Amino acid sequence: MSARRSGSGSLAAFDAMWSDLESVGQARSGGYRRFAWTAEDHTLREWFAGECARRGLELTTDRVGNQWGWWWDGPGTVDDAVAAGRRAVVTGSHLDSVPDGGAFDGPLGVVSALAAVDRLREAGVRPQVPVAVTNFVDEEGARFGIACAGSRVLTGQLDPARALALTDADGTTYAEALRAAGRDPDDLGPDPQTLARVGAFVELHVEQGRALVDLGAPVAVASDIWPHGRWRFDFPGEANHAGTTRLQDRRDAMLGYADLVLGARHVATQRGCVATVGKVHVTPGGVNAIPSHVTGWLDARGADEEQVVATVAELTARGEEMGATVTRESWTPTTRFDQGLSERLRRVLDRDAEVSAPVLGTGAGHDAGILATAGVPSTMLFVRNPTGVSHSPAEHAEAADCHAGVAALADCLRDLTTG
Ligand code: HGY
Ligand code: MN
Numbered sequence: 001m002s003a004r005r006s007g008s009g010s011l012a013a014f015d016a017m018w019s020d021l022e023s024v025g026q027a028r029s030g031g032y033r034r035f036a037w038t039a040e041d042h043t044l045r046e047w048f049a050g051e052c053a054r055r056g057l058e059l060t061t062d063r064v065g066n067q068w069g070w071w072w073d074g075p076g077t078v079d080d081a082v083a084a085g086r087r088a089v090v091t092g093s094h095l096d097s098v099p100d101g102g103a104f105d106g107p108l109g110v111v112s113a114l115a116a117v118d119r120l121r122e123a124g125v126r127p128q129v130p131v132a133v134t135n136f137v138d139e140e141g142a143r144f145g146i147a148c149a150g151s152r153v154l155t156g157q158l159d160p161a162r163a164l165a166l167t168d169a170d171g172t173t174y175a176e177a178l179r180a181a182g183r184d185p186d187d188l189g190p191d192p193q194t195l196a197r198v199g200a201f202v203e204l205h206v207e208q209g210r211a212l213v214d215l216g217a218p219v220a221v222a223s224d225i226w227p228h229g230r231w232r233f234d235f236p237g238e239a240n241h242a243g244t245t246r247l248q249d250r251r252d253a254m255l256g257y258a259d260l261v262l263g264a265r266h267v268a269t270q271r272g273c274v275a276t277v278g279k280v281h282v283t284p285g286g287v288n289a290i291p292s293h294v295t296g297w298l299d300a301r302g303a304d305e306e307q308v309v310a311t312v313a314e315l316t317a318r319g320e321e322m323g324a325t326v327t328r329e330s331w332t333p334t335t336r337f338d339q340g341l342s343e344r345l346r347r348v349l350d351r352d353a354e355v356s357a358p359v360l361g362t363g364a365g366h367d368a369g370i371l372a373t374a375g376v377p378s379t380m381l382f383v384r385n386p387t388g389v390s391h392s393p394a395e396h397a398e399a400a401d402c403h404a405g406v407a408a409l410a411d412c413l414r415d416l417t418t419g
């Protein structure tokens with residue numbers, strides 16, 4: 001999307017914010033590398049704080065490092081409003097990316113949330129409950145391996161001690177990364193006080209598929225998130241010379257890994273799931289050295305939870321036959337969004353639309369799913385992606401659809417905070 005200036009205040013603000021972010025963490029490929037608690041993340045967090053200040057949103061940072069910009073013009077403080085039963089309507093997403101990720105996955109939800117606040121103010125809307133915009137840290141888990149780490153720790157779904165011990169490819173621990181980012185690792189933990197402020201959460205996100213293209217609609221409402229998880233397969237071997245070692249004397253760890261990669265495709269196809277091994281680490285990693293250890297990370301998902309579980313069980317048995325040690329790194333069961341909330345937002349979107357807003361499930365995990373699992377009434381809005389591709393520089397959303405997403409989100413926030 002070219003960040004051309006278009007539309008009035010809120011849409012011009014959207015374009016300006018988009019233009020601010022475009023170069024942060026961008027590689028020559030056009031993809032993004034915005035990992036948690038890195039210099040790029042710091043730039044993005046400073047940007048978010050600046051945008052909140054520009055709007056007079058009270059910026060808080062919870063015990064995990066998630067950022068929240070609060071808007072409340074009513075009597076007293078946000079906590080006074082919450083104590084009086086007026087829990088906040090919250091919207092937002094994440095700013096971090098996968099390696100060589102797209103521009104929209106995450107940032108579209110944060111920028112649209114800020115522009116939606118602008119749009120409500122343009123229309124003179126005075127919310128009857130507090131509104132907040134969030135930036136959840138480490139949603140992709142690209143650096144330390146656990147997706148939605150920020151919202152999982154916030155809601156008590158990831159043990160802080162486990163998080164602090166996670167290490168990145170350089171061996172830097174989560175604790176060291178927090179310290180380097182100026183945060184106290186001892187502070188990391190669930191934040192029930194912040195969570196108690198949240199009455200409903202709506203996350204706008206670029207669609208990570210082609211349903212909206214095929215349905216000819218710019219915006220959809222979410223129904224559920226497929227069950228999905230990550231498993232680590234450690235294959236042992238024996239380092240030796242690639243040229244002088246007889247084949248029958250080799251213990252080549254790569255063979256187990258290769259069986260996992262092809263097995264994942266075969267078993268998932270048979271069971272109607274999806275699976276990939278998108279990350280591998282080889283020791284010692286020399287072309288002329290037989291691998292002594294190979295770690296492969298499996299990502300498996302599907303609409304039918306039983307079949308996903310069976311797929312992983314079958315691959316685990318195959319891997320263990322090849323000598324692997326298998327560790328489950330994360331698991332998210334089927335997540336159903338709040339049907340009442342989704343239906344209410346769909347009615348809002350249908351008010352001025354010729355085409356009724358589709359209701360879509362997704363195979364992608366999201367912070368909204370983690371909050372829903374924690375009992376926060378949550379749902380999502382998806383914005384059309386003409387390529388249908390995500391977690392890649394090819395991910396895309398047209399300016400007109402981004403603006404339609406801002407308008408849709410603003411209408412939904414208006415309904416939820418004044419209806
Ligand atoms: O992996 C996911 O589904 C999400 O993009 N973190
Ligand atoms: Mn474009």
Ligand code: MN
Nearest residue numbers: 105140364391
């Ligand atoms: Mn993603």
Ligand code: MN
Nearest residue numbers: 105106139205
């Ligand atoms: Mn995302």
